[in-house]
Amino acid sequence: MKKKNKATILIVDDKPANLLALENLLENEDRVLLMANNGKDALKITLNKDIDLIILDVQMPDMDGFEVAQILKSNKKTKDIPIIFASAERKEHKFMMKGYEEGAVDYLFKPLDPEIAKAKVAVLIQVQLQKKELVEKNLSLEKSALLINNSADIIGIIDAETFKIEEINHAFTTILGYGIAEAKETSLVFFLSNEDRIIVQKLSKQSKERLSFETRIYCKDRSIKWLQWNVVVKYGKWFVNARDITEIKQVERIRNYLATVVKQSNDAIYIHDEEGKIISWNEGAEEIYGYAEKEAVKMNVWNIIPEFNRIQTEDIIDKVFSNKKIRDIETKRITKHGKLIDVLFSASVILESGGGKKSIAVTERDITFQKITDEKIKQLNVDLQDNVGQLEIINKELESFSYSVSHDLRAPLRAIGGYAGILEEDYGKILDEEGNRLLDAVQYNAKKMGNLIDDLLAFSRLGKKELTKTSLNMNELVEAALNELNQSIKHNATISLKYLHACKGDYGLINQVVINLLSNAIKYSAKTEKPLVEIGSEKTDTEIIYFVKDNGVGFDMRYVNKLFGVFQRLHTMDEFEGTGVGLAIVQRIMNKHGGRASAEGEKNKGAIFKFSLPLN
Numbered sequence: 001m002k003k004k005n006k007a008t009i010l011i012v013d014d015k016p017a018n019l020l021a022l023e024n025l026l027e028n029e030d031r032v033l034l035m036a037n038n039g040k041d042a043l044k045i046t047l048n049k050d051i052d053l054i055i056l057d058v059q060m061p062d063m064d065g066f067e068v069a070q071i072l073k074s075n076k077k078t079k080d081i082p083i084i085f086a087s088a089e090r091k092e093h094k095f096m097m098k099g100y101e102e103g104a105v106d107y108l109f110k111p112l113d114p115e116i117a118k119a120k121v122a123v124l125i126q127v128q129l130q131k132k133e134l135v136e137k138n139l140s141l142e143k144s145a146l147l148i149n150n151s152a153d154i155i156g157i158i159d160a161e162t163f164k165i166e167e168i169n170h171a172f173t174t175i176l177g178y179g180i181a182e183a184k185e186t187s188l189v190f191f192l193s194n195e196d197r198i199i200v201q202k203l204s205k206q207s208k209e210r211l212s213f214e215t216r217i218y219c220k221d222r223s224i225k226w227l228q229w230n231v232v233v234k235y236g237k238w239f240v241n242a243r244d245i246t247e248i249k250q251v252e253r254i255r256n257y258l259a260t261v262v263k264q265s266n267d268a269i270y271i272h273d274e275e276g277k278i279i280s281w282n283e284g285a286e287e288i289y290g291y292a293e294k295e296a297v298k299m300n301v302w303n304i305i306p307e308f309n310r311i312q313t314e315d316i317i318d319k320v321f322s323n324k325k326i327r328d329i330e331t332k333r334i335t336k337h338g339k340l341i342d343v344l345f346s347a348s349v350i351l352e353s354g355g356g357k358k359s360i361a362v363t364e365r366d367i368t369f370q371k372i373t374d375e376k377i378k379q380l381n382v383d384l385q386d387n388v389g390q391l392e393i394i395n396k397e398l399e400s401f402s403y404s405v406s407h408d409l410r411a412p413l414r415a416i417g418g419y420a421g422i423l424e425e426d427y428g429k430i431l432d433e434e435g436n437r438l439l440d441a442v443q444y445n446a447k448k449m450g451n452l453i454d455d456l457l458a459f460s461r462l463g464k465k466e467l468t469k470t471s472l473n474m475n476e477l478v479e480a481a482l483n484e485l486n487q488s489i490k491h492n493a494t495i496s497l498k499y500l501h502a503c504k505g506d507y508g509l510i511n512q513v514v515i516n517l518l519s520n521a522i523k524y525s526a527k528t529e530k531p532l533v534e535i536g537s538e539k540t541d542t543e544i545i546y547f548v549k550d551n552g553v554g555f556d557m558r559y560v561n562k563l564f565g566v567f568q569r570l571h572t573m574d575e576f577e578g579t580g581v582g583l584a585i586v587q588r589i590m591n592k593h594g595g596r597a598s599a600e601g602e603k604n605k606g607a608i609f610k611f612s613l614p615l616n
């Protein structure tokens with residue numbers, strides 16, 4: 001419990017009897033009473049003591065009470081001490097106003113009324129002590145504010161339920177870059193990674209008075225820092241202290257990484273001092289050179305360096321000790337059993353703590369087998385290039401063959417269709433019902449075969465067509481494609497065209513993609529009560545994705561891989577007409593553009609077909 005301070009009262013009067021009377025009247029165990037019988041002594045006491053109240057006689061020789069009050073009020077240390085004037089004679093208004101002007105807070109008139117005197121003194125003492133306590137508290141708060149705002153750690157108050165930041169110090173700006181105004185009333189989870197949001201939300205549900213945890217937090221420039229949080233939970237608030245431990249985490253990560261690398265590496269990793277004495281030797285070095293660690297630490301690095309390579313190695317080591325990093329230099333080493341091997345050598349200097357001594361960490365990889373393998377790979381690459389060339393020739397021949405076959409099949413098909421038409425026209429009335437049915441089947445299948453050949457030819461031509469990429473206004477391209485479709489087919493579908501991002505591509509080929517996907521969407525939603533086709537796009541960091549969505553028959557996602565194959569169909573000809581080449585053409589056009597095609601659907605709930613084009 002805080003010790004209660006005693007109030008100090010200074011009584012100033014030139015008459016000893018008055019001093020004694022006031023002393024007896026005001027004496028209290030919670031007070032210290034000081035006496036002075038003239039103005040000069042009163043001023044000395046006031047300057048050297050912490051006075052809470054002055055009772056000052058007005059009529060005194062040499063220096064009256066008004067003069068003493070005037071001097072006290074002009075001094076920075078004593079100007080706030082309350083003064084009660086004591087007077088036996090002059091009570092007129094003008095006289096009293098002069099006292100108030102000199103800083104008096106009240107008057108006591110002689111002869112004193114004991115009860116009034118006690119009450120006035122008690123009230124003024126209480127007010128003064130409360131004022132002093134308030135000043136002390138304000139000073140303490142100012143000191144705390146200075147400490148908080150000058151702290152290198154983040155200090156603040158956060159609502160324990162909503163995580164809104166209510167108060168935060170300037171370290172939040174220093175560490176994370178956000179202004180105080182940006183931070184206040186913003187939820188803490190806004191700044192956290194997704195994984196850490198979940199952790200913090202779980203912690204808030206615990207009934208603990210103290211929490212300690214680490215989180216990653218996004219800075220304003222989108223870099224990430226690690227903070228160590230210490231939280232006191234009270235009154236539904238988190239009183240937080242968060243320290244930036246990013247550098248510690250980085251050092252820890254690097255240290256753990258290096259320790260793991262050194263331990264598990266198949267490369268030779270060892271350290272030697274300026275004299276060449278080996279002081280560290282890992283398992284990779286044991287495997288490559290044949291020396292166990294206990295043997296190696298008694299050796300010098302020159303034991304594994306061939307004599308003919310010594311001058312070159314000395315030069316490299318000098319460069320390393322001059323703080324130059326060496327990376328992937330091909331050189332020679334010698335094993336315990338005298339075998340000469342090729343190694344890839346990297347090194348950097350290590351400065352020991354305390355300042356002075358240097359040593360070298362060396363990493364060496366045995367590349368003897370690799371060099372042999374590289375030669376074989378070079379030969380294999382040569383052979384592969386030859387095979388690729390032959391494959392290209394074969395592919396061209398196959399495309400040419402496919403085109404020729406498709407082209408040559410057209411003439412007999414036209415003949416079949418033509419003769420069937422003549423038979424129907426000249427002999428249709430003679431033939432019975434079955435004969436006419438068979439004749440219709442011939443014409444139908446000839447037409448179907450013709451469509452298949454046309455689509456196959458179109459598919460074949462794609463392999464030969466060179467891309468001519470230009471900037472495409474996709475909104476104009478899609479509107480032109482819709483006009484073309486509306487003239488060629490009848491439908492009652494509602495078309496919803498959203499804003500489409502511009503792209504780069506071959507106009508004719510991208511137009512073909514759009515027509516194929518739109519015609520499919522219209523066709524497969526035709527049996528829906530209110531067919532709807534939506535067209536839109538979205539942009540990512542690497543590509544633009546376009547989509548065509550319908551509310552038609554959809555498809556089973558188990559067969560999605562069949563959709564983009566040639567002649568692959570998920571619906572019968574009785575349900576929907578088509579050759580099964582349209583989506584294969586879309587896929588091939590996307591491949592030529594370095595893009596991709598995909599589809600999603602659900603049976604009787606529609607489908608969405610997408611194609612993407614790279615930004616570059």
